[in-house]
Amino acid sequence: MNRGSDTVERFISELEKLGATGKLLKTYADVVKHISGLVVEKGAKLVLMGDLERRLSSELSKAITSIGASCFDIKDVDRRELRKLLEKADIGITGADLAVAETGSLVIASENDAERLLSCLPPIHIAIISKENIIDNFLELAEWLRRMQNTGTRTISIITGPSRTADIELEIVMGVHGPCEQHVIILEGDVE
Amino acid sequence: MKGRNLIAEVSEALKNRNQIENLRTSMLCMRDKRDAAMAGYTERDVAELRSIRQSSLSSLNENIKILKERLEKNGCNFYFAKTAKDACEYVASLARSKSVKRIVKAKSMTTEEIELNKWLIAEGFEVIETDLGEWLVQIAGQRPSHLTAPAIHLSRYEISKLIEEKIGVKLPADPKEVTKFVRSFLREKFLTADMGITGGNILVAETGSLVIVTNEGNGRLVTSLPRIHVAIVGVEKLVRTWNDAVRILDVLPKSATGQKMATYITILNSGSETPLPNDGLAKREFHLVLLDNGRLNALQDKVMSEALKCIRCSACFNVCPTYSVLGGHVFGYIYSGPIGIPWTYISHGLENAASFASLCISCGLCRETCPINIDTPTMVSEIKHRYGARNGYRWVDRRLAGYEDLIKLASIAPDMSNFLLDTGTMKWILEKFIGIDRRVSLPKFSKKSLRELLDVAFASRTEGERKVAYFADSMAYYINTDVGLAAVNVLRKNGFEVTMPPQRGSGMPSFLYGLLDSTKNVAEYNVKHLYEYVSRGYDVVSTEPTAIYCFRFVYPKLLGTKEAQEVAEKSYELFGYLLRMLENNKLDLSFKRYKDVKAIYHLPCHSRHLSKDKPVLKFLEMLGIETEFIDYGCCGMGGTWGMKRGYEGYEISKVIAEPLVSAISESDVDFVVTECSLCKIQIERFTGKKVIHPILLLDKAYKGLPVP
Incomplete structure (x- = not known):
């Protein structure tokens, strides 16, 4: 898939309407810098990552640790500690398999529920998606969903903005049971 | 009806002014948001979604087989529950055998339907609802009053008081603060629960997948933290393919909120590995309970199977005039709202459905707003019919169903009827013996019927190339005869040969009260006579939108004949018909344009189904009348329903009309324009403003006369 800049623009604009943020970045270095900035700004103490490219996760880990917060890839964590850390994390960072420009949605297939909980439990969710994996319309998802559910039994989450409710007098409030904030990073071109 | 005193419930609900105001504002707001989101959704989209739902249901048994195979191949547990009891017992026995103590639930109307919480709590389990609205309703000891907004009947003040009373925490009456508190209060419950229970929005047979749609994220936590997940899903949620599923997922949120x-959309087809507290990863047990509870029977029911197509978006709640003032506790059993009437029939039986079906006034807005065009009015009418056939119809319903015959009878001696109907004694008799509220002032009968008046006009027969069979309906036939005359004049002015076939009233009053045998009789009579003309190339045109609504949507279903279908296809409400002529440059434009005339236009519910583009507004603009279009939905008259005595009709009807009435009363317009003769009665009686049928304006304009 080769997506033009209008697709990316549309995606970012939908994210903003939802109360999320979207940022188009060129290199891993930009990503590390951007996320470190968010960690400082939010005063996060514990950051957990999952399903990221190995080199990116190790660079992120190094940078975030250097600014005084703890940061782990859940693959490296002792499994008996996993649940406790997930409960405590301030920020969860995940990849995303696809995004839908039309609706501002992220599509994430999770290997297991520890990975899924990264975008459920922490109050802030940061997702990183490659620009070429943004599709235009929601209806295009059918084929991909069929394939994914046929070839594995992984859980798929389609996430559109931060957690929200309108259950009290229809007033919209963010951050009920899921993240209160969502930041999406779109990676463009050559990460080097 | 299982000890229900609906009149008492209604009179109580109408005292709760705060709730009425909140609910009304909320419903209008949800309606407008929904309409904006669905703006690009075309008739074709409706037809496509309808056919997806139809084909899913017609291959249901096969789909169940595929789903079961797929799930079992993935190592999941599949259980088919024939009844509510079977489903509850399955869950309870599973929970017992797995030493479950705490259960967290995501919002699910299907578990409400089977009263699962009651069952589990009686067995000693702790059951916690986690959707904010559901949780509020649970601690209040109530049931959800709306499909997607369960606590919509509670104000922020009531909610903060409720939490103080039940949880012992004092919070400001602020949705943000309440949400923040509930987040941390329920987080601990999620983390310590042994079992999660959800419903499901869709099941996809081809991959054995469960699809859960939420906004708050509780659905994700319920399915990712506890070691056991049970999903209880009605069989009608099953579709064959992902192509079908994404179409539903695309429409559902737009039409719902x-x-x-x-x-959040969560898709899973097995239990995945979850990190346990102080332990490693363990595979979660996943159980799918596929629920029948009346659905498979309903599938064989020619009328009620229509309800199974529903995707439960709740759009019909937002436009329902009676729901919007009474709320889902009165307008409901366990399922509430318009579509809740047939659902109650399917899963809780005829008696319970009939216990609130009388609140449906057959405005048809539910059908019009439905993304699948589900014909709820016909199902509701059928429920009233089945209940009446079994237990007898209510006296007042029988009398009002025969309203058209009463008009015909009274019109034999119009002067005497007009005199009598104005007397206090007669009003007392009408209330006592027919059920018409004494506060209703009945319209005056014309001294001559339209037929008699037209016999004179038709003496100068004009031959036209294009031919119209005019259908007057009772009101233009006996009462507002000026409307009928104006319609004939305007059509003739445009070169039509106009005739008036033998006809009876449209039958809407009997349809409204479920006396479908009478409706059928009338339908047969009207179709027989109209078809005679239709088969000779005539179009059927009426000034009464309800009549055309009946021809198009009621008669073909009741009669199921080719003649009824052809009449339906050739039937037009007058202004839709004139607009088509205008668009084809065939309309005579030599009419007067008015100056300094102001009006409000009220759109009758049945017109909404007939012409999407509000043709009357276009004509008012051409006539130079400065028109304000106000849209509060239904005026609340519901044909004769708003005449029904006291809390059976009149009182509710009056409250429904409030926003419309105050908007009209506060404006400085010269008159109100609407096509429906019963909206006219409603608006005139509560605003005192003159209400005019638009054809009277056009007729005067052709004649160069001032507005009436």
Whole structure:
């Protein structure tokens, strides 16, 4: 898939309407810098990552640790500690398999529920998606969903903005049971 | 009806002014958001979604087989529950055998339907609802009053008081503060629960997948933290393919809450590995309970199977005039709202459905707003019919169903009827013996019927190339004869040969009260005579939108004949018909344009189904009348329903009309324009403003006369 800049623009604009943020970045270095900035700004103490490219996760880990917060890839964590850390994390960072420009949605297939909980439990969710994996319309998802559910039994989450409710007098409030904030990073071109 | 005193419930609900105001504002807001989100949704989209639902249901047994195979192949547990009891017992025995103590639930109307919480709590389990609205309703000891907004009947003040009373925490009456508190209060419950229970929005047979749609994220936590997940899903949620599923997922949030997409869609086809507290990863047990509870029977029911197509978006709640003032506790059993009437029939039986079906006034807005065009009015009418056939119809319903015959009878001696109907004694008799509220002032009968008046006009027969069979309906036939005359004049002015076939009233009053045998009789009579003309190339045109609504949507279903279908296809409400002529440059434009005339236009519910583009507004503009279009939905008259005595009709009807009435009363317009003769009665009686049928304006304009 080769997506033009209008697709990316549309995606970012939908994210903003939802109360999320979207940022188009060129290199891993930009990503590390951007996320470190968010960690400082939010005063996060514990950051957990999952399903990221190995080199990116190790660079992120190094940078975030250097600014005084703890940061782990859940693959490296002792499994008996996993649940406790997930409960405590301030920020969860995940990849995303696809995004839908039309609706501002992220599509994430999770290997297991520890990975899924990264975008459920922490109050802030940061997702990183490659620009070429943004599709235009929601209806295009059918084929991909069929394939994914046929070839594995992984859980798929389609996430559109931060957690929200309108259950009290229809007033919209963010951050009920899921993240209160969502930041999406779109990676463009050559990460080097 | 299982000890229900609906009149008492209604009179109580109408005292709760705060709730009425909140609910009304909320419903209008949800309606407008939904309409904005669905603006690009075409008739073709409706037809496509309808056919997806239809084909899913017609291959249901096969789909169940595929789903079961797929799930079992993935190592999941599949259980088919024939009844509510079977489903509850399955869950309870599973929970017992797995030493479950705490159960967290995501919002599910299907578990409400089977009263699962009651069952589990009686067995000693702790059951916690986690959707904010559901949780509020649970601690209040109530049931959800709306499909997607369960606590919509509670104000922020009531909610903060409730939490103080039940949880012992004092919070400001602020949705943000309440949400923040509930987040941390329920987080601990999620983390310590042994079992999670959800419903499901869709099941996809081809991959054995469960699809759960939520906004708050509780659905994700319920399915990712506890070691056991049970999903209880009605069989009608099953579709064959992902192509079908994404079509539903695309429409559902738009039509439900006006969101382009729901915040969270969770898709799973097995239990995945979850990190346990102080332990490693363990595979979660996943159980799918596929629920019948009346659905498979309903599938064989020619009328009620229509309800199974529903995707439970709740759009019909937002436009329902009686629901919007009474709320889902009165307008409901366990299922509430318009579509809740047939659902109650399917899963809780005829008696319970009939216990609130009388609140449906057959405005048809539910059908019009439905993304699948589900014919709820016909199902509701059928429920009233089945109940009446079994237990007898109510006296007042029988009398009002025969309203058209009463008009015909009274019109034999119009002067005497007009005199009598104005007397206090007669009003007392009408209330006592017929059920018409004494506060209703009945319209005056014309001294001559339209037929008699037209016999004179038709003496100068004009031959036209294009031919119209005019259908007057009772009101233009006996009462507002000026409307009938104006319609004939305007059509003739445009070169039509106009005739008036033998006809009876449209039958809407009997349809409204479920006396479908009478409706059928009338339908047969009207179709027989109209078809005679239709088969000779005539179009059927009426000034009464309800009549055309009946021809198009009621008669073909009741009669199921080719003649009824052909009449339906050739039937037009007058202004839709004139607009088509205008668009084909065939309309005579030599009419007067008015100056300094102001009006409000009220759109009758049945017109909404007939012409999407509000043709009357176009004509008012051409006539130079400065028109304000106000849209509060139904005026609340519901044909004769708003005449029904006291809390059976009149009182509710009056409250429904309030926003419309105050908007009209506060404006400085010269008159109100609407096509429906019963909206006219409603608006005139509560505003004192003159209400005019638009054809009277056009007729005067052709004649160069001032507005009436």
